[in-house]
Amino acid sequence: MKYAIATALRDKQRVIYTTPIKALSNQKYREFFEAFPERTSITWKQGASMMREVGWVVFDEIHYMRDPERGVVWEETLVLLPDSVRYVFLSATIPNARQFAEWIAHLHHQPCHVVASDCRPVPLRHYLYPVGSEGLFLVLDEGKYLEDNFTRAMRSYTSDETEKRRMQTNKRSENNVVQIVRLLKHRSLEPIIVFSFSKKECEIYALQIAKFDFTTEAEKKVVDEVFRNAIDGLSPEDRALPQVESVLPLLRRGVGIHHGGLLPLLKETVEILFGENLIKCLFATETFAMGLNMPARTVLFTSARKFDGQTYRWITSGEYIQMSGRAGRRGKDDSGTVILMVDETMNGDAAKQIMMGPPPPLNSAFHITNNMLLNLLRVEEINPEYMMERSFCQFQNYASLPSMYQELNELRSAHAAVQVEDEESVESYHQIRLCLDDLVAQQWQYIRRPQYIVPFLQPGRLIKVSTETHNYGWGAVINLKKRMRTDRSSAPESFYLIDCLLNSVPTKSESTDETSDAAELKTGLAEVIPIRLDCVIGISAVRLVVPKDLRAREARAGVLNAIEKVKARMGGLLPPLDPVDDMHITDAKFIEINGKVKAFEERLDHHWLHDDPRLSDLLAQYAKKEQLRKRIDQLTENLGSKVSLIQMEELTARKRVLRRLNFVSEHDVIELKGCVACEITSADELLLTELLFDGVFNRLPPEHTAALLSCFVFEERASDMPKLTKELSDALRTLQDTARRIARISNECRLKVDEDSYVDSFKPHMMDVVYSWTRGASFAQICSMTDLFEGTIIRTLRMLEELLRQMANAARTIGNATLEAKFNEAIEKLKRDIVFAASLYL
Known part of the structure; x- marks a missing residue:
C-alpha cells in the first residue's frame, strides 16, 4: 500500500x-x-x-x-x-x-499478483476454559492440536466438582469472566480484549471488573487529560450525560467498553487510550476486531456461540481468526494468548473447526438492486446485463464449468457401469425400507422426549448411541444429569446429559448394523462420555450391574465385556424396550405411527427378497446407482443455471416493477421518477419516490418529515412501539399503505416479496425521538424516551441527516424548491450538539 x-x-x-x-x-x-x-x-x-x-x-x-x-x-x-x-x-x-x-x-486486463504469508510474527496459544473448572486447558499450541487436553477439558466441564463450583460461583454473584480476568491479571497477561456478542454483557462485565485497578497514578492522570480534551467541545449538558459520566471511573482503572451502542466520541476515546496502553482490560463486541489495528496480549471469548439474527450458533472459523488475531503484539510479546470460554459440552470436531478451520472463501454477494438498475439504465454505454456478466459471481460460475463437465461425464460412465439384478424388485424393497426408516425416526422423536425416556435411563441400562459423525454402538448408562444450560437452545433434551460408558474409538455412522458393534468393542478404549438425549438410537430392556468405581481401566473394560457376553447369549440382538407396553407411551399420534411401523415391517418380512442371501449386495449396488443418479440430476441442473446469466429472472421481474410504477418506459428509458430515485442511495428509493410524488412530504412540517424518514434508517431490533401524535400516526399509516401497494405490485410482476416483512422493515421506533430532537429537546431528554443505546440513537440521526440530503437533491431534481428548502430546514434542526460532534481523528 x-x-x-x-x-x-x-x-x-x-x-x-x-x-x-x-x-x-x-x-x-x-x-x-x-x-x-x-x-x-x-x-x-x-x-x-x-x-x-x-x-x-x-x-x-x-x-x-x-x-x-x-x-x-x-x-x-x-x-x-x-x-x-x-x-x-x-x-x-x-x-x-x-x-x-x-x-x-x-x-x-492487467496482472494481479497475490502476495501471501502463512507466517505469524507472534505465535498464538489457544486455551479452553470450561465454565466452573479450576484452570485452563491448552488445546492449540502454535498450530498443533492437543486432543487429549480437549478431552480432559470436556470431562472437567461435566464433572460433579465443576458443577458444585458453578453453583458456589452463582451464590457469590461473581461470574466466571471476573475469575478468569483475575487469573490473567495475576499472571500479568494484560492488556486483555474480552469479546462478548452482546452490548449489555460488555457493560455488565466491565462494571464487575471495575473492582480491579490496572493503572498507576501517573497513568490515571494521563487518562484524565485525554478524556478532558475529548469532551472539551461538548456543552455542559452533554458532559453530564449518564454514559459520559459513568465511563470515566472505568477508564481511570484501566477498564474500557467498546460497542456500537456507545457514543462515537467515547468509542474513539477508548480506541485512543487502548492504543496508548492505558486501557488494560477492554470489553468489546466483534466489530472492534474488524480492521482496527489494536492488538493486545490476551484475547478472551466469553462464549463459543453467538446469535446471528436467526439462531444461536457456533462462531465460524473466520470470526474466530479475525478476533483471536488481535492477540500478540509484534515486538512486545513472545506469544499471544487466546482463551475460549465454553459453557456447554462441545465435540472435538466443532472445536477443531472453530480454531483450525479455514476461513470462509470470498464468494460474491452480488445481487441486483433497484438503485443499481436505475443508474445503469440512465447510462447509455452500460446496461444491467453488462454488469451481471462481468460480476465476480458470474466469474465464479464460469470458473467451475470445466470441472463440472468432467465430473458429469465421469458420473454418467460410473452410473452405466453399475448393473443391478432384479432392479425393479430391489427398488420396491428399498422404497419400503425408506418409508420404514422415516417412520422409525418419527417414533424416536417421541421416545426421546424426557417424560418418556428419562425414567428408564437408570445406571446399567444398555443404550445404543450415534452422534452426527459416529456410531458408538451399545453402551451402559452410568449417570443422568439435568443441565440448565445458558446457550438458549430450545430443544428440551438438550437439558439432559447422559454419562455413558462407551467404546471411545467409534466407527463411522454409516455402519449402524448390529454386527459392527462387536468389532468396535474389541478394538476400542472404554471411556465414560457425556452424550445428549438425541444421540440415543436404541434402548434395551437389559440392565447390567455396573461398579460404583470406574476410574480403573479394567473396571470400564469389564462392563464392555459384559455387554458383549449378553449380546452373544441373545444371538447378537439385544431385546428393546417396547414403547407402548414397557414405556407406556399412549399419545394417539404415536400409536398411529407405531401401527404404521409394524405394518411396514410386515411388508418387508413378506417381500420375496427379504430372505434372499443376495439382499445386502443387491441393496448396496442399488444404493450406489441411486446415489450416482441423484448426483447426475443435481449436477445437470446446476450446469444449466451456471451456463445462463445469473439472476436474469430477477432482472426481468424488477424491470416489470419499474415499468408498472412508471420509473422507466416500456422501452427501458428512464422517466422522471426514475431520475429522482437515482438520487436516493441510503434507503428504499422506490417507496420514498412514491411518497414524494404522492405529495406526502408537501403536507408535513420539517419536524414531522424528519420523524417519518427515521423509519427508513433505523435498523435495530426494538419491542416497544412509541407513542405517536395523530399527525405522525397518519403519516406512518400512509407509508405502510404505500409499502403494501409496492409489495403487491412486485408480487404481481413475479418478484417475490413478503408483504408483511417488507412493511415491518420500516420501523417507527425512533419517530417520537426524532420529532422531539428536531423540536429542540436535549440529548438527555430523548435518551430518557427510549431504552436504545445512546450510540444507536446518534448513528440513526446521522444516517437520517444523509437521507435528508438525498431527499433535498431529489426535490431539486423535480424542481420543487419549497420541498428542497423543507428538507434542508429539517437538516438544520437535526444537526446540533453531541449528535454531530466532530471525530477525534479528524
Missing part, C-alpha cells in the same frame, strides 16, 4: 483508500494525515474529471465483499472503474485469493 501511495504521489496522481468500516477509515485518515498533511482529504468531489486523476484504489478488508449489503457496492465499483486504475487489496482471511486475482486480471 505504501508503494502504491508513493508511486501515485510521484506521478501526480490521486489515491483512493476505502474500507467498509467508518472507524477504520477515520483511524487510517489520521495516519495518512500525519504522513501527508497537505495531500490527505476525507471528502471527495464527484465528477469524471476527478476520476481521471485517480491512479490507485486501495481496498482494505476486501473480504467484506462477501457481505450482502456492503459487498455489492464494492463489486459494482470494481466492475465500473476504468482499466487505467491500479489496485491494492488487503485482507487476512481470503483462502481463494488466487481466484479473486484471476477475476481482477480478467476484468481489467
Whole structure:
C-alpha cells in the first residue's frame, strides 16, 4: 500500500483508500494525515474529471465483499472503474485469493499478483476454559492440536466438582469472566480484549471488573487529560450525560467498553487510550476486531456461540481468526494468548473447526438492486446485463464449468457401469425400507422426549448411541444429569446429559448394523462420555450391574465385556424396550405411527427378497446407482443455471416493477421518477419516490418529515412501539399503505416479496425521538424516551441527516424548491450538539 501511495504521489496522481468500516477509515485518515498533511482529504468531489486523476484504489478488508449489503457496492465499483486504475487489496482471511486475482486480471486486463504469508510474527496459544473448572486447558499450541487436553477439558466441564463450583460461583454473584480476568491479571497477561456478542454483557462485565485497578497514578492522570480534551467541545449538558459520566471511573482503572451502542466520541476515546496502553482490560463486541489495528496480549471469548439474527450458533472459523488475531503484539510479546470460554459440552470436531478451520472463501454477494438498475439504465454505454456478466459471481460460475463437465461425464460412465439384478424388485424393497426408516425416526422423536425416556435411563441400562459423525454402538448408562444450560437452545433434551460408558474409538455412522458393534468393542478404549438425549438410537430392556468405581481401566473394560457376553447369549440382538407396553407411551399420534411401523415391517418380512442371501449386495449396488443418479440430476441442473446469466429472472421481474410504477418506459428509458430515485442511495428509493410524488412530504412540517424518514434508517431490533401524535400516526399509516401497494405490485410482476416483512422493515421506533430532537429537546431528554443505546440513537440521526440530503437533491431534481428548502430546514434542526460532534481523528 505504501508503494502504491508513493508511486501515485510521484506521478501526480490521486489515491483512493476505502474500507467498509467508518472507524477504520477515520483511524487510517489520521495516519495518512500525519504522513501527508497537505495531500490527505476525507471528502471527495464527484465528477469524471476527478476520476481521471485517480491512479490507485486501495481496498482494505476486501473480504467484506462477501457481505450482502456492503459487498455489492464494492463489486459494482470494481466492475465500473476504468482499466487505467491500479489496485491494492488487503485482507487476512481470503483462502481463494488466487481466484479473486484471476477475476481482477480478467476484468481489467492487467496482472494481479497475490502476495501471501502463512507466517505469524507472534505465535498464538489457544486455551479452553470450561465454565466452573479450576484452570485452563491448552488445546492449540502454535498450530498443533492437543486432543487429549480437549478431552480432559470436556470431562472437567461435566464433572460433579465443576458443577458444585458453578453453583458456589452463582451464590457469590461473581461470574466466571471476573475469575478468569483475575487469573490473567495475576499472571500479568494484560492488556486483555474480552469479546462478548452482546452490548449489555460488555457493560455488565466491565462494571464487575471495575473492582480491579490496572493503572498507576501517573497513568490515571494521563487518562484524565485525554478524556478532558475529548469532551472539551461538548456543552455542559452533554458532559453530564449518564454514559459520559459513568465511563470515566472505568477508564481511570484501566477498564474500557467498546460497542456500537456507545457514543462515537467515547468509542474513539477508548480506541485512543487502548492504543496508548492505558486501557488494560477492554470489553468489546466483534466489530472492534474488524480492521482496527489494536492488538493486545490476551484475547478472551466469553462464549463459543453467538446469535446471528436467526439462531444461536457456533462462531465460524473466520470470526474466530479475525478476533483471536488481535492477540500478540509484534515486538512486545513472545506469544499471544487466546482463551475460549465454553459453557456447554462441545465435540472435538466443532472445536477443531472453530480454531483450525479455514476461513470462509470470498464468494460474491452480488445481487441486483433497484438503485443499481436505475443508474445503469440512465447510462447509455452500460446496461444491467453488462454488469451481471462481468460480476465476480458470474466469474465464479464460469470458473467451475470445466470441472463440472468432467465430473458429469465421469458420473454418467460410473452410473452405466453399475448393473443391478432384479432392479425393479430391489427398488420396491428399498422404497419400503425408506418409508420404514422415516417412520422409525418419527417414533424416536417421541421416545426421546424426557417424560418418556428419562425414567428408564437408570445406571446399567444398555443404550445404543450415534452422534452426527459416529456410531458408538451399545453402551451402559452410568449417570443422568439435568443441565440448565445458558446457550438458549430450545430443544428440551438438550437439558439432559447422559454419562455413558462407551467404546471411545467409534466407527463411522454409516455402519449402524448390529454386527459392527462387536468389532468396535474389541478394538476400542472404554471411556465414560457425556452424550445428549438425541444421540440415543436404541434402548434395551437389559440392565447390567455396573461398579460404583470406574476410574480403573479394567473396571470400564469389564462392563464392555459384559455387554458383549449378553449380546452373544441373545444371538447378537439385544431385546428393546417396547414403547407402548414397557414405556407406556399412549399419545394417539404415536400409536398411529407405531401401527404404521409394524405394518411396514410386515411388508418387508413378506417381500420375496427379504430372505434372499443376495439382499445386502443387491441393496448396496442399488444404493450406489441411486446415489450416482441423484448426483447426475443435481449436477445437470446446476450446469444449466451456471451456463445462463445469473439472476436474469430477477432482472426481468424488477424491470416489470419499474415499468408498472412508471420509473422507466416500456422501452427501458428512464422517466422522471426514475431520475429522482437515482438520487436516493441510503434507503428504499422506490417507496420514498412514491411518497414524494404522492405529495406526502408537501403536507408535513420539517419536524414531522424528519420523524417519518427515521423509519427508513433505523435498523435495530426494538419491542416497544412509541407513542405517536395523530399527525405522525397518519403519516406512518400512509407509508405502510404505500409499502403494501409496492409489495403487491412486485408480487404481481413475479418478484417475490413478503408483504408483511417488507412493511415491518420500516420501523417507527425512533419517530417520537426524532420529532422531539428536531423540536429542540436535549440529548438527555430523548435518551430518557427510549431504552436504545445512546450510540444507536446518534448513528440513526446521522444516517437520517444523509437521507435528508438525498431527499433535498431529489426535490431539486423535480424542481420543487419549497420541498428542497423543507428538507434542508429539517437538516438544520437535526444537526446540533453531541449528535454531530466532530471525530477525534479528524
